[in-house]
Amino acid sequence: MQTDELHTRLRESGLRATRQRSAVFGLLRDAGGHHSVDDLVGLLAESGDPLSRMTVYNVVSDLTGAGLLMQADVGPGRALYEASETWHHHFVCRSCGIVIDVPCARSTKPCLETPPGLDLSVDEAQVIYRGLCPACRAGAHPLEERSSERHT
Numbered sequence: 001m002q003t004d005e006l007h008t009r010l011r012e013s014g015l016r017a018t019r020q021r022s023a024v025f026g027l028l029r030d031a032g033g034h035h036s037v038d039d040l041v042g043l044l045a046e047s048g049d050p051l052s053r054m055t056v057y058n059v060v061s062d063l064t065g066a067g068l069l070m071q072a073d074v075g076p077g078r079a080l081y082e083a084s085e086t087w088h089h090h091f092v093c094r095s096c097g098i099v100i101d102v103p104c105a106r107s108t109k110p111c112l113e114t115p116p117g118l119d120l121s122v123d124e125a126q127v128i129y130r131g132l133c134p135a136c137r138a139g140a141h142p143l144e145e146r147s148s149e150r151h152t
């Protein structure tokens with residue numbers, strides 16, 4: 001993604017287009033996938049544009065608040081961030097920990113009905129799917145229960 005385009009996206013979301021925000025947003029757009037703050041600090045250093053961990057925390061927090069990044073709910077552990085335009089859920093492999101995007105069956109929030117009898121107004125329901133990824137299923141875990149596979 002070009003710097004101009006990054007700046008435009010930041011401004012459209014109501015953020016000032018700082019160099020740090022462009023660097024982090026551009027990196028997540030280009031790299032794809034799900035990254036922790038520590039990953040991002042490492043990747044930025046490798047790319048010759050090092051930022052402190054505190055700066056990266058602040059930037060992902062601003063970008064997430066503005067709707068440019070999604071915080072991927074993958075259970076306990078490090079928070080993961082991604083630049084995604086589409087609301088979706090996540091599969092986490094019990095064996096290797098890989099995170100795979102799962103399209104939302106309803107594609108709009110909230111994705112699940114609120115159980116009856118609860119006086120809650122729910123605007124978002126994140127689902128974490130767990131099981132074995134194809135690589136682990138094919139490998140050393142023949143006795144593990146198989147995750148249900150759906151072919152569409």
Ligand SMILES: [Zn+2]
Pocket residue numbers: 093094095096097098132133134135136137
């Ligand atoms: Zn796996």
Ligand SMILES: [Zn+2]
Pocket residue numbers: 034072082084088089090100101
């Ligand atoms: Zn994702």
